Amino acid sequence: MAWAEDGYSRLVNWLKILLPLAALALLSTVFLLSETQEAQMELPYADVEAGGDGLAERVLKPSFSGATERGDLIAFVAESARPVGTGLGALSAENFQGRIDLVSGGDITFRSDEALLDQPEGTAELAGSVVVVSSTGYTVETAGLTAWLNDVRAESSGEIRGEGPPGRFVAGRMVVTGDADLSDVQMVFTDGVKLVYEPESD
Numbered sequence: 001m002a003w004a005e006d007g008y009s010r011l012v013n014w015l016k017i018l019l020p021l022a023a024l025a026l027l028s029t030v031f032l033l034s035e036t037q038e039a040q041m042e043l044p045y046a047d048v049e050a051g052g053d054g055l056a057e058r059v060l061k062p063s064f065s066g067a068t069e070r071g072d073l074i075a076f077v078a079e080s081a082r083p084v085g086t087g088l089g090a091l092s093a094e095n096f097q098g099r100i101d102l103v104s105g106g107d108i109t110f111r112s113d114e115a116l117l118d119q120p121e122g123t124a125e126l127a128g129s130v131v132v133v134s135s136t137g138y139t140v141e142t143a144g145l146t147a148w149l150n151d152v153r154a155e156s157s158g159e160i161r162g163e164g165p166p167g168r169f170v171a172g173r174m175v176v177t178g179d180a181d182l183s184d185v186q187m188v189f190t191d192g193v194k195l196v197y198e199p200e201s202d
Helices: 002-040
Strands: 063-067 073-083 090-101 107-118 123-134 139-148 153-156 160-164 167-171 173-177 186-190 194-197
Touching: 073 107, 090 123, 107 139, 160 173, 167 186
Parallel strands: none
Antiparallel strands: 063 073, 073 090, 090 107, 107 123, 123 139, 139 153, 139 160, 153 173, 160 167, 167 194, 173 186
């Protein structure tokens, strides 16, 4: 009996040493395996074209629509736009297009490579190959144009070149205005107008 009790005591003493060692070995194996897995893991990333400040903020297909006091419908859309400066309401747009459906029945369309929209001021500064087309048959090209977002009004920033029913013409400035009496919109050319008359052929 004494021998059995002595053997049992030895077994218990050995287990007190071996079991903690085995637990420590298991824990070490778990940590080693987890570190190896994390080292081999690849983090997903996205290809984003960052701006100069390292951030890319861009709105796709932004649009604006409204109506004038006369009842003309105005709509503008761009391929993309991004905020400008720290203020609110200023956007730099690319591939800008606009359309005014006149209450009188005609329409005017605008197109430019880029535009700066100032919503608090209610204007759009078009630049880079600006093209204005009127349903009355006039097509005008210029380098810069200011269009109002809530009114039938536009002014070129410099020389314009165009063509229409009378022929081809060049002018130092163009102003587009709409009268309150709901008559057709006027396209006024000033500052040295030169017209090449092209009579209609039978």
